[in-house]
Amino acid sequence: MQLTDLSMLELAEKLAAGQVSSVEATRACLERIQGVDSTIRAFLRVDEKGALAAAEASDARRRAGTPASALDGVPVGLKDLFLTEGLETTAGSRILEGFVPPMDATVVRLLREAGLPLLGKLNLDEFAMGSSNESSAYFPTHNPWDVTRTPGGSSGGSAAAVAAREVYGALGTDTGGSIRQPAAFTNTVGLKPTYGRVSRYGVIAYASSLDQPGPMTRTVADAAALLQVLAKHDPLDSTSAPVKTPDYSAELEGGVRGLKLGVPREYFAEGMDPEVEAAVRGALREYERLGATLVDVSLPHTQYALATYYLIAPAEASSNLARYDGVRYGLRAKDAKGLKELYALTRERGFGAEAKRRIMLGTYALSAGYYDAYYLRAQKVRTLIREDFTRAFQQVDALVAPISPVAPFKLGEKVNDPLSMYLTDVYTLPCNLAGVPGLSVPCGFTNAGLPVGLQVLGRAFDEALLLRIARAFEREHDFFRRLAPV
Amino acid sequence: MALTLEQVRHVATLARLALTPEEEQRMATQLSAVLDAVEQLQSLDVGDVEPTSHATLADSLLREDATRPSLSPEQVLANAPAKVGTSFAVPKIIE
Numbered sequence A: 001m002q003l004t005d006l007s008m009l010e011l012a013e014k015l016a017a018g019q020v021s022s023v024e025a026t027r028a029c030l031e032r033i034q035g036v037d038s039t040i041r042a043f044l045r046v047d048e049k050g051a052l053a054a055a056e057a058s059d060a061r062r063r064a065g066t067p068a069s070a071l072d073g074v075p076v077g078l079k080d081l082f083l084t085e086g087l088e089t090t091a092g093s094r095i096l097e098g099f100v101p102p103m104d105a106t107v108v109r110l111l112r113e114a115g116l117p118l119l120g121k122l123n124l125d126e127f128a129m130g131s132s133n134e135s136s137a138y139f140p141t142h143n144p145w146d147v148t149r150t151p152g153g154s155s156g157g158s159a160a161a162v163a164a165r166e167v168y169g170a171l172g173t174d175t176g177g178s179i180r181q182p183a184a185f186t187n188t189v190g191l192k193p194t195y196g197r198v199s200r201y202g203v204i205a206y207a208s209s210l211d212q213p214g215p216m217t218r219t220v221a222d223a224a225a226l227l228q229v230l231a232k233h234d235p236l237d238s239t240s241a242p243v244k245t246p247d248y249s250a251e252l253e254g255g256v257r258g259l260k261l262g263v264p265r266e267y268f269a270e271g272m273d274p275e276v277e278a279a280v281r282g283a284l285r286e287y288e289r290l291g292a293t294l295v296d297v298s299l300p301h302t303q304y305a306l307a308t309y310y311l312i313a314p315a316e317a318s319s320n321l322a323r324y325d326g327v328r329y330g331l332r333a334k335d336a337k338g339l340k341e342l343y344a345l346t347r348e349r350g351f352g353a354e355a356k357r358r359i360m361l362g363t364y365a366l367s368a369g370y371y372d373a374y375y376l377r378a379q380k381v382r383t384l385i386r387e388d389f390t391r392a393f394q395q396v397d398a399l400v401a402p403i404s405p406v407a408p409f410k411l412g413e414k415v416n417d418p419l420s421m422y423l424t425d426v427y428t429l430p431c432n433l434a435g436v437p438g439l440s441v442p443c444g445f446t447n448a449g450l451p452v453g454l455q456v457l458g459r460a461f462d463e464a465l466l467l468r469i470a471r472a473f474e475r476e477h478d479f480f481r482r483l484a485p486v
Numbered sequence B: 001m002a003l004t005l006e007q008v009r010h011v012a013t014l015a016r017l018a019l020t021p022e023e024e025q026r027m028a029t030q031l032s033a034v035l036d037a038v039e040q041l042q043s044l045d046v047g048d049v050e051p052t053s054h055a056t057l058a059d060s061l062l063r064e065d066a067t068r069p070s071l072s073p074e075q076v077l078a079n080a081p082a083k084v085g086t087s088f089a090v091p092k093i094i095e
Helices: A006-014 A022-040 A048-064 A107-111 A156-163 A178-184 A220-230 A274-289 A303-323 A339-350 A355-364 A372-395 A416-422 A429-434 A464-478 B005-016 B022-044 B075-076
Strands: A045-047 A076-079 A119-122 A169-173 A189-192 A213-218 A258-266 A291-296 A398-400 A438-445 A452-457
Touching: A006 A022, A006 A156, A006 A220, A022 A045, A022 A048, A022 A076, A022 A119, A022 B022, A045 A213, A048 A119, A076 A156, A076 A355, A107 A119, A107 A220, A107 A355, A119 A258, A119 A416, A156 A178, A178 A189, A178 A372, A178 A438, A178 A452, A189 A220, A189 A464, A213 A220, A220 A464, A274 A398, A274 A438, A274 A452, A274 A464, A291 A372, A291 B022, A303 A355, A303 A372, A303 A416, A303 A429, A303 B022, A355 A372, A355 B005, A355 B022, A372 A429, A372 B022, A398 A464, A438 A464, B005 B022
Parallel strands: A076 A119, A076 A169, A258 A291, A258 A398
Antiparallel strands: A045 A119, A169 A213, A189 A213, A189 A438, A398 A452, A438 A452
């Protein structure tokens, strides 16, 4: 076993016992990155100097007996959507190439304060718009389980780096499944917290009413530990919820005996890969064996979630991305004659195909004459989707379902067919529309050895229960112990 | 619903995107396909339904109206593609 194969908490234990130093662990990650990242391409930028300096400071705190947190010294990576003071942040877009933020995102600050060395910035679909990492303006990331396939998206770099043991854990963001789907595609754990649970301040905005940052790790306990660092009310984000943070590890081993787990029948629709379905059904039987009761539930508006999402998210995106105009930062078309041409040429050159598609779609849905028929109607259907969840949670404690109807697909397979790409998110989108928490936990493999994830969905602010349910499954299986063949 | 090239050009102008002719063509095809797919929402009766603009919070939260340090002009201008003194420089606005 190599040092980089440890989980975050296993490493933290060794750091606390003085058996290994943070500098050693950080160097091990940097060597691993050097060894495998030319194949995986998870990193847009490695911050060797910054990570080692943070590791040295952590070791000094450990020696002095004053660790900053339980995870002090555990190196992690960041999706390149989080602002990092003094370190280039691009959102995977040409329009922000060379942009060096003057400040940290709140969650980045929280990680620094907790003593976690930050190894660098991880690849993503441009502005988090995509499900395969192929819309990154720089290069696609490869799945460590099969490098001809996508690691999913948009937090594909984060998921791949965690699965390839280049980092011990990572931060991603989830607007329509962007933490959970790549976690499912890489045999890792990904948690999208309740909307408002984790601060969005300094996280480059895609669709503000849906975006939510969260942890991506190799074990459920690690996800709980990392969420513990991130989940804090932030006065700088007016949508950050002023709620108390529970101890996420306290009930982690509580099991599922006596719990009612809803199985939403709409999440097992036709067209699902039979091997994916078999793995998920196997996990459901496991929960029954462990003492949970499975309850058939209906979320009747599920079929409208995709359409609702692809009106609301692009509408918000078209507004958020209006700030990239070549005036204050990022790319500027220097040959423009006049201000209007400066805007149009800068944006034409700076945005990739997917960002442009969503800007166009959102602008259309918000434009005069179409607003009521598209955007407002989508917001109303969003209410119906939320109410589906509210009703379901009156009957059951949580929901268990697939993450993706398909296993990781080949790079290039769906890139020219946006609609078929959008369809891969059909089981993750409703959670964001409802604002409830969701997580992905490894639940098996296809015959070809591709990972499959199980989705657990819960009531708002019930992350602790989701983690406990995921842990109950993880404890019975060694899926998470299997290492990607890189 | 099929989007005409003319509509694509109008939306591109609103979005301040100087699309190439090939992009306009591709946009018309791809956006039409997406609009067809979202058409299904028109079949739902949403007459009395209140719209949801945000996921969990009923009211937006207000914080105390207290001053706090902000970024310095140097920090704000550090990423500027062009500047004059402590201002962002842009091409001529009135054409």
